[in-house]
Amino acid sequence: MYLLLFKRVFDLIFSVVGIIICLPLFFVISFILFCTYHTSPIYLQDRPGKNGKIFKLIKFRTMSDKRDSAGNLLPDVQRLTKFGRFMRSLSLDEFPQLINVIKGDMSLIGPRPLLVSYLLLYNSRQSRRHEVRPGMTGWAQINGRNSLLWSEKFELDVWYVEHLSFLLDVKILFKTIGKVIMREAINTSNASTSNPFRGNT
Numbered sequence: 001m002y003l004l005l006f007k008r009v010f011d012l013i014f015s016v017v018g019i020i021i022c023l024p025l026f027f028v029i030s031f032i033l034f035c036t037y038h039t040s041p042i043y044l045q046d047r048p049g050k051n052g053k054i055f056k057l058i059k060f061r062t063m064s065d066k067r068d069s070a071g072n073l074l075p076d077v078q079r080l081t082k083f084g085r086f087m088r089s090l091s092l093d094e095f096p097q098l099i100n101v102i103k104g105d106m107s108l109i110g111p112r113p114l115l116v117s118y119l120l121l122y123n124s125r126q127s128r129r130h131e132v133r134p135g136m137t138g139w140a141q142i143n144g145r146n147s148l149l150w151s152e153k154f155e156l157d158v159w160y161v162e163h164l165s166f167l168l169d170v171k172i173l174f175k176t177i178g179k180v181i182m183r184e185a186i187n188t189s190n191a192s193t194s195n196p197f198r199g200n201t
Contacts (some may be wrong), residue, residue: 006046008104008107010169011108019099025110025134042096043058043061047134049105049130050131051130056105059093059096062088063153092174109169111132112135112157126200129158137173138156
C-alpha cells in the first residue's frame, strides 16, 4: 500500500516544501553559476527511471565545457570547478531534482539514477534496482556512497527494493541529512567523480 499510494504522497509533500524553502538558495546558486559558466546553470542528462524508462535528470552545472586543442572535453577532474566541488560536497547540485520528483520521474528515496549506457551491463539481479522510481538519495548513499564498489552499491539498491517501507524511507531521509551536514563519503579519496561502471567480471 505504501509503495502504490503513500510513497508518492510522501514525495510530493516533502519535495514541494523543499522547493519553497530552498527557492532563495536556488536563485543565488543560479546567479553564481551563470556568472561562472556564462551559460545555463541547469544541466540536463538522460537517465533511466522506473522500468528503464528514460527521463531528463535536472542538476545544477558543476563542470565547465573546457576542451583541449582538438576540441575534446577535458577530463572531469579538470573541468570540475571549485564552486562545483563545493556544491557536490553539500549535494547542492542535486536540489533541482526536486522538480523530477514532482513530475514523477523520481522519488525522494530510491536507487540513484545512473547512466543509460549501464542498462546493458547489469545482471538480472542488479536490474531489479529499476523496479522502483530512482531517488535523490538511497540506501547505498547512506552506507558508503562513492566509497563502495559498484557490486556493493547494486546489492544495497536491490536490498532497498526488497525491503521498501515508510519507516525505511524516513530513516534514509534523516540519515542523508546528517551525512550531508557532515559531508561524509562524497567522493572517493583519489577522484573527483566516481569511476564508471564497466560491467560485471
